[in-house]
Amino acid sequence: MRYFALFLGKIIFFLLKILGRSGGSLPGKTAIRFCPDMLSYFKYPKITVLVTGTNGKTSTSNIIANIFKRAGYKTVSNSKGDNIINGITSLLIKNSNFAFEIMADALIIEVDELTLAKQLKNIKASDIVITNFFRDQLDRAGEMESIILKISKAMENYKGRLFLNEDDPNVKRFSKISKDIKIVSFSLDKEKNANMENFDAKEGKFCPICNGILEYEYYQYSHIGKYHCKNCDFKSDIPDYLGKNINYEDNTFEVEVSANSEKEFDEISNKKIEKYKTSINATYHIYNLVSALAVCKTYGISSDDINTVFKNFNLGIGRMEKINIGDKKILLNLVKNPTGCNEIIKYIGNNENEKALIFLLNDNHADGRDISWIWDVNFEQINNLKYAIITGKRAYEAAVRFKISNISENISVEKDIDKAIAKMLDTNMDMYVISTYTGLFDIRKKLLDFKA
Incomplete structure (x- = not known):
């Protein structure tokens, strides 16, 4: 039945192309009716990166995809943000052959949080990036804690890499899931608009490990910042990739890479610091850039290729x-x-x-x-x-x-x-x-x- 579903999806793409339409999620939606577990049959590239989180996943996944393309990889991504099962299935149908092989060197997929929880078992991912967690669409997704628990459960057998936002305690908690998962962390140094107090809606009041009170040294925004638990050793640590010295006037920032992440470092400081240019100078966007940089540096992509994308990246429709x-x-x-x-x-x-x-x-x-x-x-x-x-x-x-x-x-x-x-x-x-x-x-x- 899976071959029939794949063939049917490709036929729908062909017919929609004749009609001058892009297809959207219809091919995937139709194929799943005949083969509900269709995602499990695709043969994924060695580089298969999933990007999830409440905010920033569209921008982050597009930045990563653009960098891989710039570096010469044949890259497939859902750049328009079709991030639930129908859209993702359509993407794979369109870019696979009849043997279910994805025709790409790198597959970068933005994934809705609930979809990740349900479909991770069917997707052979090499890397997962988690940007942040906030309350979002409570009527559809439920409380944030519910989503996190579902994703945590889905990751129990995951053995790839996790790229985690060190400044979000609700993302940091994923570093405790399994010893089989390689953790790569990213964060920003205290920036000039950080606050000692924050009256925004916050989801980081309590420690996700022991339920104790989290104390913050500062807040970048909402509950994102530098924190520690009063009752246990849970805290934000020095990350593998640290964004710092953000200059909002000339749209530049620096990234400090730890000794555990790359081999070439200054002999004295044991740190490698590089300067980058950005097209957008908002704090939340710098987080997206640093997370994307962490993924691409892991695969040995040059700083020049990364910086070229950073300088020219357009956030897309409706994003600044x-x-x-x-x-x-x-x-x-x-x-x-x-x-x-x-x-x-x-x-x-x-x-x-x-x-x-x-x-x-x-x-x-x-x-x-x-x-x-x-x-x-x-x-x-x-x-x-x-x-x-x-x-x-x-x-x-x-x-x-x-x-x-x-x-x-x-x-x-x-x-x-x-x-x-x-x-x-x-x-x-x-x-x-x-x-x-x-x-x-x-x-x-x-x-x-x-x-x-």
Whole structure:
């Protein structure tokens, strides 16, 4: 049955190509109906990297894939973020032969957290990268702790490498799963915007080993930072790859590599320090870059190839995306949970100019039905907001949140997206659009239509 499912998936790809469509997840969805465990039959490349976590997995996986391509590897990846079983199966069907062999030197797959927990047993992965864990879409995924326990269970027989964010205690805990797993850690040194206290929604209050209280030396953002448990020896340690000396003015940062990670080091310091250039200077993006660097350095890819990708990497649709309409400049951002939204709010808040903002809130299945997360977002940090235009299916609930935040005297609800855009463009302020997932592509298309 698996061969029939593979053949059927390829036929669907062929027919969709004739119709001028990309195919998306339909081939995989159809194939799985006939062969539910289809992922177990593919013959994976020796380099098969899975990237998971709440935030940053799309960017991180795309950075890794671009670096491998730059280094001359034939690379396959789900660059558009089709990260659940249907999309991943479609990716493999498209890039395999009829013997189920993946035709690539390197396979880089972004994987949804729940999908990883369910499908890891079927995927022969060489490496897994975990970026971070935050509360996200509680109605679909459940509480964060539930997801972590499911992934931990799935990794009991895993024998590859784990690339872990040392600054997230809920990721660090995976270093305790098994002695058979090779751990490679990454983190950032204390950066200039780090705080001694943090009032963001935090998931790192308690030790995941003994349930004691975690004390923080500082917070980079949310519960990400330097911590230790008051009751046991659980703490953030010196990582294998440390990002440091972030310069937000010239978009550069350094990476310090430990002696356990590479062979060539300064004889005195026993450390190797390299400088890199980045296209985006946000703290959360530097975490993505350092994690990608850790993976690629493990495979001996040169610093020159890595730096070339870092300098020119585009985050993609809805991720710090700049759209120009005449002389108007708009920054478009996708948000999915309070932590991601808070980081965007901080970025916007660093701009002292007068601002106009469209906030689009939907509650479709792909967004998550539960919108209570907007009450964990620090909208109050948007300074000098002169005009807030609220749209989307749950616009009125979002408007109440904005009203209570008391950040602007001019808050309006406009359910018609075209009119919302027109209202924003009628101002002479710095312009921002923040949207949940199902509204992103619609409002982006309308922005580009205005551009045309």
